[in-house]
Amino acid sequence: MTNESSSSASNFIREAIEEDLRQGRFTYVRTRFPPEPNGYLHIGHAKAICIDFGLAEAFGGKCNLRFDDTNPVKEDVEYVEAIKEDIHWLGFDWEDREFYASDYFEQLYQFAIKLIKKGKAYVDDLSPEQIREYRGTLTEPGKESPYRNRSVEENLNLFERMRAGEFPDGARVLRAKIDMASGNMNLRDPVMYRIIHATHHRTGDQWCIYPMYDFAHGQSDSIEGVTHSLCDLAYEDHRPLYDWFLDELEIFHPRQIEFARLNLSYTILSKRYLKQLVEQGYVRGWDDPRMPTLRGMRRRGYTPEAIRRFIEQIGVSKNESLVDISLLEHILRDDLNQRVPRVMGVLDPVKVVITNYPEGQVEEFEAVNNPEDESAGTRLVPFSKVLYIERDDFREVPPPKYHRLSPGREVRLRYGYIIRCEEVVKDPQTGEVVEIRCTYDPETRGGYAPDGRKVKGTIHWVSALHAVDAEVRLYDRLFTVPEPGKPEEGKTYLDYLNPDSLKVLTGCKVEPSLLNAVPGDRFQFERKGYFCVDPDSTPGHPVFNLTATLRDTWAKIEGELQGG
RNA sequence: UGGGGCGUGGUGCAAUGGCAGCACACCAGACUUUGGAUCUGUGGAUCUUGGUUCGAAUCCAGGCGCCCCAGCCA
Numbered sequence: 108m109t110n111e112s113s114s115s116a117s118n119f120i121r122e123a124i125e126e127d128l129r130q131g132r133f134t135y136v137r138t139r140f141p142p143e144p145n146g147y148l149h150i151g152h153a154k155a156i157c158i159d160f161g162l163a164e165a166f167g168g169k170c171n172l173r174f175d176d177t178n179p180v181k182e183d184v185e186y187v188e189a190i191k192e193d194i195h196w197l198g199f200d201w202e203d204r205e206f207y208a209s210d211y212f213e214q215l216y217q218f219a220i221k222l223i224k225k226g227k228a229y230v231d232d233l234s235p236e237q238i239r240e241y242r243g244t245l246t247e248p249g250k251e252s253p254y255r256n257r258s259v260e261e262n263l264n265l266f267e268r269m270r271a272g273e274f275p276d277g278a279r280v281l282r283a284k285i286d287m288a289s290g291n292m293n294l295r296d297p298v299m300y301r302i303i304h305a306t307h308h309r310t311g312d313q314w315c316i317y318p319m320y321d322f323a324h325g326q327s328d329s330i331e332g333v334t335h336s337l338c339d340l341a342y343e344d345h346r347p348l349y350d351w352f353l354d355e356l357e358i359f360h361p362r363q364i365e366f367a368r369l370n371l372s373y374t375i376l377s378k379r380y381l382k383q384l385v386e387q388g389y390v391r392g393w394d395d396p397r398m399p400t401l402r403g404m405r406r407r408g409y410t411p412e413a414i415r416r417f418i419e420q421i422g423v424s425k426n427e428s429l430v431d432i433s434l435l436e437h438i439l440r441d442d443l444n445q446r447v448p449r450v451m452g453v454l455d456p457v458k459v460v461i462t463n464y465p466e467g468q469v470e471e472f473e474a475v476n477n478p479e480d481e482s483a484g485t486r487l488v489p490f491s492k493v494l495y496i497e498r499d500d501f502r503e504v505p506p507p508k509y510h511r512l513s514p515g516r517e518v519r520l521r522y523g524y525i526i527r528c529e530e531v532v533k534d535p536q537t538g539e540v541v542e543i544r545c546t547y548d549p550e551t552r553g554g555y556a557p558d559g560r561k562v563k564g565t566i567h568w569v570s571a572l573h574a575v576d577a578e579v580r581l582y583d584r585l586f587t588v589p590e591p592g593k594p595e596e597g598k599t600y601l602d603y604l605n606p607d608s609l610k611v612l613t614g615c616k617v618e619p620s621l622l623n624a625v626p627g628d629r630f631q632f633e634r635k636g637y638f639c640v641d642p643d644s645t646p647g648h649p650v651f652n653l654t655a656t657l658r659d660t661w662a663k664i665e666g667e668l669q670g671g
Numbered sequence: 672u673g674g675g676g677c678g679u680g681g682u683g684c685a686a687u688g689g690c691a692g693c694a695c696a697c698c699a700g701a702c703u704u705u706g707g708a709u710c711u712g713u714g715g716a717u718c719u720u721g722g723u724u725c726g727a728a729u730c731c732a733g734g735c736g737c738c739c740c741a742g743c744c745a
Binding site for chain 1 (some may be wrong): 673674675676677678681682683684685687694695696702704705706708721725737738739740741743744745
């Protein structure tokens with residue numbers, strides 16, 4: 108269960124590729140991941156990336172990175188850099204195959220000329236509103252534009268002048284002449300080129316006409332010799348259009364195969380919504396650890412391996428599904444459990460004084476760094492008379508089945524001694540426990556009871572004298588319902604934001620070995636969860652992000668006790 | 672009679688005419704110096720109707736349900 112066979116799971120796309128190779132439709136495999144540089148990558152993109160790169164590799168082929176940058180007003184270099192960084196972090200490499208649809212603008216233009224000359228494309232003067240009206244509806248056919256039958260010469264002339272910048276935005280478009288009565292809306296004379304007087308992040312002011320995605324994507328794949336163009340289900344009914352362009356242009360014909368995109372419970376994976384969360388301040392940025400963006404997950408402490416294993420596990424199909432986020436969390440924990448060092452950190456400290464422990468004495472106990480990995484070795488943890496333990500690890504009135512510290516009861520300090528609670532000091536005003544006074548049994552060094560007595564509870568602790576102060580940011584799911592993207596009548600996804608998705612804890616006490624931790628370092632705080640050092644950390648004052656809690660069986664028991 | 676796609680436990684994915692299986696979740700137990708991890712076990716599914724067949728989740732026909740498409744976005 109720990110090490111799944113890597114990327115060998117079969118799926119319908121893999122079978123289709125095998126079939127293509129067997130039949131000689133293609134003699135090699137080339138895929139591509141085609142993001143538009145207008146936003147940050149999220150876990151949904153990770154699925155596409157793993158499929159595109161993974162399948163190419165599985166067949167000894169390559170995967171190109173191609174930016175589909177056909178809309179200058181929405182795109183920016185900032186996004187291309189971020190996208191490249193995130194793909195590399197995930198563990199994939201496109202080597203020298205970094206392409207841009209904008210690299211093909213001149214060729215695309217020539218393709219358009221060819222279609223005009225074939226009488227398969229025309230310049231339309233209709234306004235955007237008119238084009239919409241002429242398009243018809245889902246159940247009624249559209250009608251042909253009065254400009255549809257212009258001569259080839261006139262179309263050529265007009266299109267050249269569009270390129271030359273003679274017309275304002277929106278004045279004219281170039282359209283494919285296909286079928287205004289088609290049941291497939293994409294075939295009702297789709298727009299191929301529009302006029303946009305805007306500076307493109309790569310081509311500058313070289314162009315004022317830009318190809319539509321539909322006129323760029325298929326041909327870009329063709330130019331690159333892409334054999335298998337894998338994409339979202341949404342493009343299923345665009346395929347006949349791409350086929351039409353490729354066939355009319357008589358160029359290399361890739362095979363497009365569509366699969367369902369990822370939906371994750373308690374999560375939103377829409378660029379538009381994610382952007383809104385950032386811009387309206389619902390989260391602290393694109394890399395907020397609560398975000399499903401790759402940068403957010405990275406900052407949260409996710410490993411790229413866990414994300415890739417998750418994508419393998421969920422499989423590939425055409426079913427529109429909602430994957431339970433607990434699967435992601437399970438795989439994350441499984442990965443972290445194997446590789447991350449253990450450490451002790453007290454999130455909500457309360458003071459414990461060992462009354463019979465010598466004043467000023469310090470001992471060091473050997474602690475195992477990772478019980479799952481012997482090679483991780485051990486470390487020394489200092490112990491002294493005054494300690495901090497978790498406030499929740501003490502109950503003045505212990506509930507049933509509670510086997511931690513309470514008056515008159517014993518508990519084991521992990522790697523330390525067995526202690527007994529003798530006295531509780533409370534704040535006279537608030538009644539809050541301010542100090543727990545205990546005695547220790549000197550015979551139990553290391554936590555072993557030589558008399559064989561059973562001590563059920565083992566709790567973590569930090570020596571007050573040696574503790575490092577830390578900030579800990581606790582995260583919970585951003586949304587309170589499984590499908591925030593499908594709000595009930597009259598609500599929006601924002602109505603389901605979890606008000607408790609972030610809790611900032613200050614004054615946390617962590618063991619001194621954590622003083623040298625650097626941003627990105629991951630740890631398991633024993634009995635609490637996995638944490639990752641945040642870039643906001645300053646020397647001597649680390650900040651930790653909760654990556655994932657440990658399974659908490661006690662919380663479940665207690666919840667059931669309270670629930671009746 | 673617009674076009675396209677999809678229906679398998681609660682969730683996701685398998686089974687490619689031959690005993691419906693795996694993972695997560697759930698529930699119960701064992702073990703435990705992390706109430707972690709690990710181990711064992713229980714329950715639960717083929718949208719529906721009819722047909723073909725010795726045999727159907729799979730093939731055929733009809734029905735039902737859900738999703739996508741009317742940007743000069745991608």
